[in-house]
Amino acid sequence: MAVDTSSSKQLTLPGLDEARSRWREEYRAHMGNERPVRNRSGIEIAPLYTPKDWDSSRYMKALGFPGQAPTTRGIYPSMHRGRTWSQRQLIGYGTPRDYNRRLRELMASGVNAVSLIPCNSVYRGYDADEVEPELIGTCGVVVDTLDDMDACLDGIPIDRVSTAMNDPSPFTLLAFVLGVARRRGLPWGRITGTSNQSDYLSHFVANHMFFRLALPGARRVLIDQIRFCQEHVPNWNPLSVVGQHMQQAGATPAQAMAFTLSSAIQYAEDCIARGMEPDSFLPRFTFFFDISLSFFEEIAKFRAGRRIWHRITGERFGARDPRARRFKFHSQTSGVDLTRQLPLNNIARVAVQAMAGIFGGTQSLHTDSYDEALTTPTEAPSRVAINTQNILREEAHLDKVIDPLGGSYYIERLTDEMEAEIEKIIGDIDGQGGMYEAAERGVVQRMIGQSALEFQQKVESGDQTVVGVNAYRGEEAEAERLPSQRPAPGSVERYLAELASYRERRDQAAVTAARDALRRACGDKNENVFGRVVEAVEAGMTHGEVCGCLREELGFGMPLVVA
């Protein structure tokens, strides 16, 4: 453990010890024999924290100033006061035209960054005409071609707003955006944003939403994409390391942070093995986390994560550039904590989760809609979610003070203890040979499953209250239940017809040549597969065709079943 959490030996505050002993006795007399209280990560929580629990003489070593080592208080000097967190509502639904209409509405209502969630067919590496038609466009926008992305981003100044896409390997969506930029005459250097779902390890251990490449192929394509972006799209973040999937799958906050950092270590080592310099690629590493309802624990998780990453980038990778050591993260309020019962209660839950993200120093935030546990989020509840952020920022003014809970005896002690727990788990993963091998063997999956089971058992036994589910059940008003939204009748058929026509119209010779070049790149380690993916989609290949080609060349990967 790098940070000493022991209570101060030197601290002398007249009367402190005597007053503390008296309080202890009075507390015990009142409470009797209390069962230990633990947070979700298993850390025991005391009823009171005092100068005995956190020694403020460690301030400079443990906290410092925002934008300075060890970045515990924030990665930028001005944090939210200088630049508020991006309001990045994840959207994706229906056809490209449906998506574009929705995106324009959201941007008019305060959303200041583009996000795009593709249809599950896209995630899984298929074109719309390869999957059950009932599923198309039901939980994300279907984007199979360059024309589709052009329609999605119609009227959106992609050289001025950042674009975050859930863009799993082989990053076809980024390839489409680059193709759209070229059509519009925009240099790739002006394209900013993030390939949100590029972390194949998190998909493999947690949610199985990735395109079905076997692990070695997935590993290569990611590093190729990072390298390509470094050369050609320097302001794009090619990697978002995702703890959100793991925490949603059941990992505790400490486990999720540890697995994420272990994944980031793995990716950094893979980049170094490919001859890249840490100071050149680390500034473009980003992270994405879940924010549960365990308010203080989440804040401590983020603060600890920032401190550990700052240390790891320096100690393990020798990074010197301050930008290479910044722990930039997007966060999303936890859907698992939301309930189907009495769904309006979820508005309160999301507000608390969002506050934890803000106090934790998030760079961008997605707030869940209150109907998350009922259906794919619908429009009216999404508006409430966006306004929750507007209220927290502009009515409650939560953006005005940097790291406002810093210096709280509790938060500082908890940050230290979370840090120690996270470091311990990172050590365990190191002992397994790193995250790639730990995932390949199912070690991480079993740990996540065990934590999910333990949490569920607490809910079943009533140890963990869930309002409206195992306690405080009440009558529900009819109005709380909203009908599900599905693509408009006929729109899927029209989309499939357009896709067929796209295949007909394109330059077939160019497509064949691009496919051959992609195949060759897969077989040649000196080639960059992602560069060939970009050429392929510009030549007219569809998403499913690119994925199909890679499946054949680099191998197909099924989830590891760990029950």
Next chain:
Amino acid sequence: MHPAAQERSPAKVVVTKIGLDGHDRGSRLVATFLRDAGMEVIYTGPWQSIPAVLAIAQEEDVDVIGISSLSTDHLIVPKLMAALREAGLGHIGVVVGGIVPDDEAALLAEAGVSQVFHPGSTRDEIVETVARLAREARAAHSEF
């Protein structure tokens, strides 16, 4: 199967996911709960196709199929129900767990799904329902 053997052998359940989604927290938990309750559980992991589930149901002679759906894969469950009937496996009880909007839960009931377990369903509720459906499936099957 001899009636006495039927009584003795544990309920046989396949817990699976069909369609495109991969989130498996719920299905893994339910598989554990059913196994802990003494049932024989075949856990497939996600990404199964309807024909694959049909084949398991047939080869393994299962009593109940549990489908976990966290995005919108429940929308193809009616296709699975039709395929089961066509294969002469209409006696098998089918339950769906996960995020199923109310209006679409009604469509699943019409298609022959015995029960939808929404978020907040308890372990006991799930175990008891599956056990009852398994008994009913065996009774219906032995009538043939």
